[in-house]
Amino acid sequence: GPASLKASLFWRPGQEVALDFLPGSDLSALLDGPGQGKQTPRGLLRRLLPQRLVDALLPPESAGRKIAELSRAARQQICARIQDFRTVPAGLAGLKKAEACRGGVDTRQVDPYSLQSTVRENLWIVGELLDVTGLLGGYNLHWAWASGMAAGRALALFAGK
Structure with missing residues (x-):
C-alpha cells in the first residue's frame, strides 16, 4: 500500500527494514492484560490487524494456544514479530508497478x-x-x-x- 510505496523511496537494495505493525501500542501489556489469558494470540490480534497478516506473522506453534499457556519467551517472540518485524526485501517491482521513481539528471x-x-x-x-x-x-x-x-x-x- 501507500506505506510500502513511500518506504521504497528511501530503501536501498540489501538494506534491512524494521516494521512495527502496531505503532504506539504496548503489545506486551495487551497480551499480559487481565482477562486475556483465555484468548489465543490469533484471536486477540485479528481485532487489531488484518487476519492474513496475523496468520503470516504469528509463530504457528503459538497462534492457536491460549495466551495463559504461553511462556514469557513465546509472548516476547510474538511481540517481536508484530512490533519489530525485520526483513530484507527481495527487490523492487520496477517501473511496471512504480508510482514514482528516484534518479535522473543530477x-x-x-x-x-x-x-x-x-x-x-x-x-x-x-x-x-x-x-x-x-x-x-x-x-x-x-x-x-x-x-x-x-x-x-x-x-x-x-x-x-
Missing part, C-alpha cells in the same frame, strides 16, 4: 531558475527526467507541471533574444 547540472542544462547548451530538463522525487499525493505531478511551466517561460525568454 539537479546540480541544471540552472534552478530556467531548468536549462549547465552541461549542454540549448537543453532544458524538466519533470521526472530530473532527480527530484516527491512522496505520494500528487507531488510528482505538481513538480512535472511546475518545472515544465518554468522551463517554458525561460525558453520563451531565451527564444525572444
